[in-house]
Amino acid sequence: MRETxxxxxxxxxxxxxxxxxxxxxxxxxxIRDSKNTSGPVLTLDESQGAAFLAVVxxxx
Numbered sequence: 802m803r804e805t806x807x808x809x810x811x812x813x814x815x816x817x818x819x820x821x822x823x824x825x826x827x828x829x830x831x832i833r834d835s836k837n838t839s840g841p842v843l844t845l846d847e848s849q850g851a852a853f854l855a856v857v858x859x860x861x
Contacts, residue, residue, distance in 0.1 A: 809835055825850065 807822035820835040830850025832843040845853060 805831060807831065807833060807838070
């Protein structure tokens, strides 16, 4: 996942900079803390990633 381009959440902003970044490869999703880009990446398979995004979109 490290070679995949991560995108910052469109809802990021504010003063504290708390945000996540997401990357989508052919068969996997990666999620990481935007303040710690060299830190751990939560990796989800295609179905888990789709379910995660569906939940996040409902919460907006």
